[in-house]
Amino acid sequence: MTVAPGNLIALLAVQQNVSDLQKQLNLYGNIDYVVDEGAELADGYQLPDCWFAARGVARDNLEAAVAVKLPTDPYMHVWFYSWKNLDTNSQWPQKFNQIGSRGLTLLFDNVDKELARILKEFPNTKVLQQPIKIQRKWGETTSALVHDPEGTFVELVSIANNPLVAKAQPALPHHRSFLHFMMNCVNFQETTKWYQAFGMDHDHGVDFRNLHHDDQFNRGIGGREIFMNQMKTFSHHENVWTDCHFLRSPRDPSHMHLELLEYNDSGRGLKDPGLNPTWFQKGIARYCMKTPSFEAAQRTVKERGYKIYIEEQRGALNWGDSQxxxxxxxxxNNGITRDTGVNVTDTLEKSWMFLLVRWEVSYARTY
Structure with missing residues (x-):
């Protein structure tokens, strides 16, 4: 149930610490991502000392920070950080400069208002950085930093005279778009309430649906049944997941979701994230992108020499048959590409990647 008023605009970024920034930029460039110059610091401006102190890192160790996005996605970015002292240890609680995806960014109309609401409704939320002003090329940016109930770094951001809102349009069917990133939860119920309180709701388009026995897709096998059978490839068993939410902002016209996943052991069996990524790791573990052509996306990945872990899987969802x-x-890190009429996300840098490529049944949002 939606609790908060419409202060939340959208998911703005997933933050990723990389071992080789240029190689990662090349990979994302090969799947259509471009550098967003608007996210860069204004000319002559430096991040304040409190930005580094709040994150437990030193200014001298940050080599570069680069935000990339798909050209037609209105808001969502992957924000790469390159460190002289990149931490590759497997550990939890996670560190800000630890390899992989350690945090996310949410975009609001008013950060001060949102932080006050969070502390009123969730008084145990740890505030790492009170709101500060950062001068970026897209405009003066207010930024605060908190931990969610999982210990994920969550940046709260607002932009003065926000130029992104006026230009926000949904991606067209022939465009690639960011669909979701997955967070494995130890405190699923608390974490779900925390994110739903921003005004995000579960998208039932991603729920499984049953098929008629003579349906040509998946030979008539029901959506969840064939999906779970396929997931045995990852050592998933039938009841490994207790619940799953695909949360999205009602103000975001894109395909973007935050996927929260609950496990039947309350996440006790999840591994600490580190140098060897796996689906079964705590925190952010996989990205997914929607892409217009399964064959073309897979061919691109193969031609560029990136490792494919699984050649093809399928699932029957409410938003359409997916491949x-x-x-x-x-x-x-692993990822998936889907052919379902929606495109799936690629998960990079110590995360799984996934490309969704075709939806047989068209899926449309009403805004």
């Missing part, structure tokens, strides 16, 4: 493959980034 996808998993592939890895330059650090061996």
């Amino acid at each position: 996808w493959f998993f592939f890895g980034d330059v650090d061996g």
